[in-house]
Amino acid sequence: MVITKKSKLPANRWLIDASIYIFRAYFSLPPNWQSEDGYDTEAVYGFTNFLLDLCLQAPSRVAVCFDESLETGFRHQLYPEYKASRALPDEALAFQLGACQEVAAALGFACFASDKYEADDLIGCLLAHLTAEPEPVAILTRDKDLGQLLLREQDYLWDYAADVQLYRGDIFEKFGVWPEQMVDYLALVGDASDDIPGVPGVGKKTAAQMLANKLSLAALMAEPNRFASMTFRGAKGMAAKLAEHADQIALAQQLAAIVCDVDLLAAGQTLQPREINFTDAAALLQRLGLGRLTKKLDKVVKLQAGK
Known part of the structure; x- marks a missing residue:
């Protein structure tokens, strides 16, 4: 049985698989937005809109994990054919991927990327940190391979756009294994x-x-x-x-196997979202051709300030 977020109290501690949501926007939106440098920014628009929606739900702990180990990861060293059939980003897409990371940081999210570990590994390591406490953790992704991380009954994969949650039992029902x-x-x-x-x-x-x-x-x-x-x-x-x-x-x-044993957090780091600097974030949106999102950004900043 697939469980939706409406049937259980959703977690407010989230680990976000950024690439899933960036590429969803990249392949589904028309190129109606451009940066001041002349790059298309439809993926940045979709990803930024997604992050602003998340901000409005006021998560207590959240991290956004990006893939940068496209050719340099430890798996490529073990097996050169790993992901060999996937095309590498061209200059235009690489710009959007970098801009998405810049936006996430400007919106107060803790961002993680590595030239050795994939986003899945970063999520696994951060999950190991968060599961030291009993509260549930949601992994925002469409990648069911991350199901191997669901070792606790309360944690789940959350396909945010489809509004679907997958728990341990759902993984077993889909694959026939735990x-x-x-x-x-x-x-x-x-x-x-x-x-x-x-x-x-x-x-x-x-x-x-x-x-x-x-x-x-x-x-x-x-x-x-x-x-x-x-x-x-x-x-x-x-x-x-x-x-x-x-x-x-x-x-x-x-x-x-997803790596889960690397300590990614600095001393005292809690993954609590940082306060957004409206002026800096609005200027970034304007530079990326996303000025129409400034109104939603203002709403998020006022929510943070309790206004």
Whole structure:
């Protein structure tokens, strides 16, 4: 069952997967906005409007995570073919990506980016910090791969635009495995969007059957006799197949696993939104050709001031 934000009290501690919302705007909006430098800024407009809407909901803790490790991340060092099928941003798109990060900072959000770790990893590390407290955390994204982070019942993925939340049980219902099994699941079936190879002949249904009852790949490979009681097609030869592809499986697990153990916060940093400087933020919007959003910005600033 998919749970919407209207059926549960939404968290006010948010971790935002920026690229999802930037590219949604980039591909859905016409190029009706231009910066003073002559660059189209439709993605910046959509992303800024999204952030201002979030500001109006007054989150208590929030971070925006950006992808900058497009060729330099540790996964590329492990496997040069990682995400090789994805085109790199051209100059015009790179301008918009940089401008989105500039806007997020001007609106008081804590921003995180790295040339080693992806946005997913930054979210995983910040989630590990926030889950030291019992309050729920929402991960604003459309990327269901982040479901592997839902180790607590109260945390969820939130597709903000579609107004849909996915909890632990929703991940199981969709994939047939629990969040803590997602890395093993992806190592078996692969991930075409990230160019992560899977085990030949293992599809989604077979992988879910192999990992039923919360089994792990490590347990299956250490105790191959477990396959004797399994009834899916090819079960008898699966132990040999896993052994044959053991190195590939180990690599895929490294590529699919989200990093959660890097301390990203400075001493005393809490992710509490900073007060917006209206003059500076309005000037930035004007420079980016987004002056029509100044009225909404003013509303956010007055909300912050309690007016």
